[in-house]
Amino acid sequence: MKLPSPVQWIEVQRKRGHELCLMLDTFDQKPVLKALLNGRAHDRYSSLYSQTPIAELASIGPFLIVLDSGDTQPLTELLNSPERHWGWLVSIAAQDFAALVQHWRERILVGQRPDQGIYRFHDNRVLGRALPFLSPEALPAYMGPAISLCYWQGEHWLSADNPTPGQHPLPEQPQWLQVPLPPEQRARIRETNAHRFLLAHHQVAYLQLAEHRDPFAWLRQQREKAEGWGWHAPRQLELLLASSLSTPEFEMPVQWHPRPYEEPSEHFERVYQDAKLLQGKGAA
Incomplete structure (x- = not known):
C-alpha cells in the first residue's frame, strides 16, 4: 500500500498495540547506530550477523532495534533521508522480538558451501523487489513474525501486511531468491x-590500495574482469581480489589469467591451487 508518510504507518501500528522495530543497515549509519544503542537494554537490539557463520562481519552487518519513545531524533533523521537506503521499519507483537531476530538469521545465507552468499534482506531495495514478486502463500515465510513492514520504494513509501504473522520454516526453494535482479x-x-x-x-x-587507487573504481574493474572470465561465484571473485591485492600493481599476475580454451572452472581451480601453494611457501 502506498503511504503519504511513514509517520502515518507508525501511528497506526502503535495505536494497534504493536511494537516497532528498525532494521538498520549500519554500514554507513554508525552515528545513528551509536545514538540508538546508547543506554538501550541488551534485549532491545541485536546484531543479526552475530551467532551465525558470518559472525566476523557482525560489526558492519545489520542491527534490529526495538524503537522507544525517546528515539524521535535519530528516527526522524532516517525518515527524512530515505535515499540513503538505511533499511526499513517493521511492527511485531510485543513478545516477538527474539523470534524476529531468529527468523532473519535463518535467511542470511543462500546457496550451498563453498559458494554461499549473503542475502541482503536489510536493504530496502532488496525488500522492495521481493515483496511484489511473492505470492500471498509465500509472504508469511518471508515476513515471519512481522505484522507489517514500511519501506522506501525509491519514489514513495510503501507498506506490506503479513496475512499470517508467526514462525514459519525456511522453504527448500525460497520464492524470494527467484526474484530477477536488474x-x-x-x-x-x-x-x-x-x-x-x-x-x-x-x-x-585494502587500505594500502586506497592510497594509490580509487577503491570503488578498482572493485568495479575487478568485478568486470571476474565476470569476463566466467567467475560468478562469490569465492571466485574473492580469490581474484585477494590475489590482486597481494601484488604491487594491485592486479592479478598475468600467468593467472585464463589460458586459451580453458574452462572457467578449470581456470579457477588452477589459480586456487597455485595461490594456495604460494601461501604455503610464504608461511614456511
Missing part, C-alpha cells in the same frame, strides 16, 4: 559484498 543492481550488490569482504579479511592491503 544487471546493474546485481553488479552493485557484488561490489558492496566484495567491499565488505575486503574490509573484514584484507583490511591492511
